[in-house]
Amino acid sequence: MKTLRDIGENELLRQLLPRLPQQSGTVTGPGDDCAVLRLPGTSQDLLLTTDPVIEHQHFTPDTPPRLIGRKAIARAISDIAAMGGVPKWLLVNLVAPADSPLSRVRQIQNGLIQAAKTWRLGILGGDTAEGNSLELHTTAIGLIPRGTAILRSGARPRDIIYVTGSLGASWHQGNRHHLTFQPRLKAGQFLAKHRYATSMIDLSDGLATDLTRLLDASTCGAHVHADAIPISPAARKTDAPLEHALSDGEDFELLFTVSLRKVRRFEAAWHQCFPRLPATRIGEILSDPRRRQLLHPNAPPAPLHPTGFQHFSPPAP
């Protein structure tokens, strides 16, 4: 009997997405970081996304409970950052076993409330239910000026590929980046407001996987320069820094493309606005969607595969 493990998350979604019914008012449906809705009469589009945070998948029994609450919000609003929007409201479902220590649940709630205050979000409600494991499901609602959301599908041949911050080992050996990361809200809003980015995605499942998603959505290929990829200090301490930077999930940095003719202006403005957050050129978009290569300075090009995390499947070889 075939199970979810046999096909994995990516294939499950690939088969499902085209079948989902749509309704008027939907500017962008499933398959991007957020859906985009437009109501008549407004100057703002609505951004909607939902994200689960599950024990043993996204945190462990010894994760400080406040950081579980924080992560449940940070993950969801990172998707709004990836469209260039401003997160405004949340709905949060809590699932927990009945024998969960009350103090742990209260600390998770405190983490949610503190994070909502930090990012100026209203918590509109949600639900609580008994279940086998501890989970938070966060729906985030954001706003963005009409028609300015940055999609995954906008990359064009010759665009330059950038990534913010540095990548890899978010979970490695006690690294808490996956709990303490800063969603790149201001960076995403800057890229949307000035229309610098032609496409964008946040790195939740690893550069190789998420770049593949962006290229698939844009029907393009890419060259990525291995020696240009910014590797996190934690990944540098491992035996395979580049592999960690390419394949580890939960960096929550932004991956985006900028049209060649805007690159100079973009880079100057970026350095002015974000003097302490690097935006690193790592490659170029190509017109042939089958050409996706990792270029090494002293080795032949290697094909770029989605080697990052996907649910239901064992890690790729």
Place this chain on the structure above:
Amino acid sequence: MKTLRDIGENELLRQLLPRLPQQSGTVTGPGDDCAVLRLPGTSQDLLLTTDPVIEHQHFTPDTPPRLIGRKAIARAISDIAAMGGVPKWLLVNLVAPADSPLSRVRQIQNGLIQAAKTWRLGILGGDTAEGNSLELHTTAIGLIPRGTAILRSGARPRDIIYVTGSLGASWHQGNRHHLTFQPRLKAGQFLAKHRYATSMIDLSDGLATDLTRLLDASTCGAHVHADAIPISPAARKTDAPLEHALSDGEDFELLFTVSLRKVRRFEAAWHQCFPRLPATRIGEILSDPRRRQLLHPNAPPAPLHPTGFQHFSPPAP
């Protein structure tokens, strides 16, 4: 060590709700069936709600998978019915063990898609993740003309209390009402459009519990006439029909109040519009919030307690 079981869902929420931060644009925050949001420039308010459907809580391993998908949507849009709104869009998170049979997951997805088509809903996206049990988390987004959403808090002394359909035994001995119920969308919209209802809630956790919630939100008391409560055919077959009608969850009927001066007009219009769906008078709203009584024709009045289902706690005695 105190656990969730020691305080139960109601107390957990009672303590949490006042602490949740709010943001501008929120017309109604947490604590009603839906949150209500208002964007500048629109003639429609947004309704938002999120609901979990979890194996062993909301369905069993032998529930037909298509009906699991249907229920995940029907539960969420019942909350929109309870505000008088029109459901439009959904986001759905799927959590499943990696060894879930693919055919079961596909049938659940088919149930979701079929239900979305039936109720003319767009599925905007969601997420999939690995977890210990099978769960669907549905966020529903609806629309309603500005300022016309019916809240739980609007009941006033002397209002008449009504309930649609018949109540009880939704889960009893193979009854599938909890899987096949019709969310009362048209009824809710009728009540909002003509401003007949002063308050409304959908019956998800039993009449006694949900009426208590409505009375708490309205700061009122009530008399309920035991012999007026419409008892479902399934509950009539049990040893304790009235107890089932009062305490069983997942009826998904509407409980609402109508101002005394509109009762005659309301009843005439209702019969015209819904000749096959009864709306039954079951009691009256009282001004004293401590006076909540169940009146029996041949017995002394009994206090009305929230005896219905709540998560994390054993059933009330």
